[in-house]
Amino acid sequence: MLTLSRGASVVIADDDRRDAMTVEDPLKDAGFRTTLITEFDPDMDADAFLASLVGKYDALICDHVLSSHGRVRFTGAEVVSKANLHGEAPLPAVLISSHINTTQQGSISRWRKGIPQVVSKTDLSEEILPAIDYTVAELNGDFARERRVFPTPIEIIDVAPExxxxxxxxxxxxxxxxxxxxxxxxxxxxxxxxxxxxxxGQWLDADVNCYARKAEDLYYSNIALSPELPQGWLSA
Known part of the structure; x- marks a missing residue:
């Protein structure tokens, strides 16, 4: 079972040093050891960046947009998702962002399956520690109700490929x-x-966290084309 005791090492990745220090304060108060990463190698992709962290730290807190001071080849959402889904040795990771419910939401949703919780930067002091515990619980198989998936049909209404x-x-x-x-x-x-x-117009079958409170919290997996539905099924 994965455990994360106070005193564990947490790395905070954020291109804004002041924001990173804001995350650091409640973690230090709770007894965690912290390291800040505020500069990123433009030649690294998400996998290479994650490889530089695995085995060195016990948890990761990562901002979503990391490119405000230069070119970065990945988003925080990709890194956090891959950290939490990292085979038999996941690195518990929490995504933080000041872009919740903005145009950046789509790039978060792309990786939502591996992101148990997204914390707004306006709520860090109150929510970052519970978010770490929430993430560790999910990685141990204790999924919150709003994160559990159930098989359901999905109808595709339209696409926006650009x-x-x-x-x-x-x-x-x-x-x-x-x-x-x-x-x-x-x-x-x-x-x-x-x-x-x-x-x-296509119908799919997929596993979706149908108890999600908000649309931006939805994620799906095990997607497959649905067999043809009986005529009048939705109006029955």
């Missing part, structure tokens, strides 16, 4: 049948092998 993060407008039947939401397109393309222009 932009930094390609998206699909979908109805997740097991979540809110009358509320279309935008979710990452690439996992659908990778799972089905279909062309973008043929997706609208």
């Amino acid at each position: 932009g930094e993060v390609r998206q699909a407008k979908v109805v997740v039947v097991g979540w809110r049948i009358n509320t279309p939401v935008w979710m990452p397109l690439d996992p659908i393309l990778e799972a089905t092998g279909l062309r973008t222009e043929s997706l609208a």
Whole structure:
């Protein structure tokens, strides 16, 4: 079982040193040892950056946008997701961001499966320690209700293949049948092998965290094309 006792080492990755120090204060008060990373190698991808951390630290706190002072080849969301899903030796990681509910939300949603919790920078002092505990619990298999996945049909309404993060407008039947939401397109393309222009109107089966409180907290996995549904199924 993964454990993270007070006194463990936590690395904080943020290109804004003042923000990194704001995260550092409550961690130090709780007894954690901290290291700050505020500069990033522009030649490193997310996997290389993560490899530089694994085995050296017990947990990671990472900002989402790391490129305000120069070119960076990855987002914090990608690093955090890959850290938490790192095979048999995950590195517990929490994503922090000042871009929740902005145009950057799509790039967070792309990696949401491996991000148990996103903490707004405005709430760091109160939420960072509970977020660490929440993440460690999930990595030990204790998923919160809003993170548990259930099989559900998904209808693709539209696609937006342009932009930094390609998206699909979908109805997740097991979540809110009358509320279309935008979710990452690439996992659908990778799972089905279909062309973008043929997706609208398609039905999928997937595992989705149907108890998520907000659309931006949804994630899906095990995506597959759905068998043809009986006529009149939705109106029955």
